[in-house]
Amino acid sequence: MGKINRLDEHLSNMIAAGEVVERPMGIVKELVENCIDASASHVEIQILQGGIDTITIIDDGIGMDAEDATLAFERHATSKLKEVNDLWNIHTMGFRGEALPSIASVSHVILRTNNGTDATEVEINYGTLVSAKPCGTPKGTMIEVKNLFQKTPARFKHLKSPQYEFSLISDVVQKFALSHPEIGFVLSHDGRTVFKTRGNGSLLEVLMQIYGRDSAKTAIALDGNDMDYHIGGFIMQPNFNRATKYYMLLYINGRMIRNYHLQKAVMDAYAPYLPKERYPIAIINMEMDAQLVDVNVHPSKWEIRLSKEKQLEKLVYETISNALKEHLQVPKVNVNR
Ligand code: ADP
Ligand code: MG
Numbered sequence: 410m411g412k413i414n415r416l417d418e419h420l421s422n423m424i425a426a427g428e429v430v431e432r433p434m435g436i437v438k439e440l441v442e443n444c445i446d447a448s449a450s451h452v453e454i455q456i457l458q459g460g461i462d463t464i465t466i467i468d469d470g471i472g473m474d475a476e477d478a479t480l481a482f483e484r485h486a487t488s489k490l491k492e493v494n495d496l497w498n499i500h501t502m503g504f505r506g507e508a509l510p511s512i513a514s515v516s517h518v519i520l521r522t523n524n525g526t527d528a529t530e531v532e533i534n535y536g537t538l539v540s541a542k543p544c545g546t547p548k549g550t551m552i553e554v555k556n557l558f559q560k561t562p563a564r565f566k567h568l569k570s571p572q573y574e575f576s577l578i579s580d581v582v583q584k585f586a587l588s589h590p591e592i593g594f595v596l597s598h599d600g601r602t603v604f605k606t607r608g609n610g611s612l613l614e615v616l617m618q619i620y621g622r623d624s625a626k627t628a629i630a631l632d633g634n635d636m637d638y639h640i641g642g643f644i645m646q647p648n649f650n651r652a653t654k655y656y657m658l659l660y661i662n663g664r665m666i667r668n669y670h671l672q673k674a675v676m677d678a679y680a681p682y683l684p685k686e687r688y689p690i691a692i693i694n695m696e697m698d699a700q701l702v703d704v705n706v707h708p709s710k711w712e713i714r715l716s717k718e719k720q721l722e723k724l725v726y727e728t729i730s731n732a733l734k735e736h737l738q739v740p741k742v743n744v745n746r
Pocket of ligand 2: 439442443502503504506508509
């Protein structure tokens with residue numbers, strides 16, 4: 410007999426969970442992405458003890474029917490991809506069908522969902538379906554994730570203080586609010602509301618809330634184009650700078666991403682105006698045909714591959730550089746006086 414085993418579904422979900430849900434922030438990211446994909450206009454995120462105790466996310470999106478509410482927890486079950494070609498043309502935040510089964514394999518999950526016809530409650534405990542039954546719940550979806558990593562002590566040990574875990578969550582929620590000003594977000598920690606956006610579509614308003622009225626008031630709107638790309642968003646005046654690189658936020662087609670080269674293009678454009686070791690505050694929205702970007706690089710979806718990366722770096726650099734030049738011009742002395 411051979412030595413190779415086919416892993417059962419629970420075990421493979423736990424392995425996948427290692428990459429998708431490393432800590433509470435990763436869970437919040439995946440669950441909020443699902444709310445966005447469900448066309449929610451309001452998303453409420455309630456956190457207890459940095460998410461180590463409970464993460465509850467409530468949306469007013471399209472919901473699921475009774476069958477999908479349980480199917481959603483099966484591995485590679487997704488409503489967002491149907492065939493191979495779809496993978497090169499992704500218009501949703503999710504597509505892997507991995508988040509819910511991964512999360513449910515390392516926690517206790519209750520989901521309530523209402524699609525306008527069915528209202529269903531599904532309970533899953535560390536990968537085992539406890540119950541699936543009709544319930545009363547408003548239109549949309551509520552998902553509660555409790556007792557994270559209680560059965561995986563090595564993982565649990567890796568978590569830091571509730572305050573630290575919450576700071577990561579707060580950061581990622583603010584990033585969503587900046588990329589989706591049309592969605593109203595409410596974030597609370599241990600019962601106290603700490604962040605709230607109105608969802609009226611104004612990016613400037615979200616900027617003011619996060620970075621303060623003074624810095625946002627003088628923010629410079631970006632507008633750069635070439636054959637393939639459009640650059641939008643806002644950059645702050647160089648005097649509102651920071652000691653870390655975390656405030657240069659990059660989005661591709663509404664998806665938050667991490668990319669060293671694009672970040673460097675932003676820093677290079679600011680370089681003439683900033684002291685050493687100081688970094689700008691910038692929200693860079695890059696729009697492009699979905700086929701120009703491969704989002705299927707890593708399960709957490711932070712990384713992307715671009716087919717014409719150099720061209721995009723150049724456009725980002727030039728757009729910011731020109732915007733800064735235009736707005737920071739020293740007033741000309743009138744020589745005809
Ligand atoms: P993916 O987002 O990659 O499809 P997930 O495991 O995150 O995978 O979710 C599985 C499926 O469950 C989704 O494709 C979607 O159909 C459904 N789903 C998850 N969350 C929600 C939600 N908040 N509202 C409506 N449907 C949802
Ligand atoms: Mg998802």
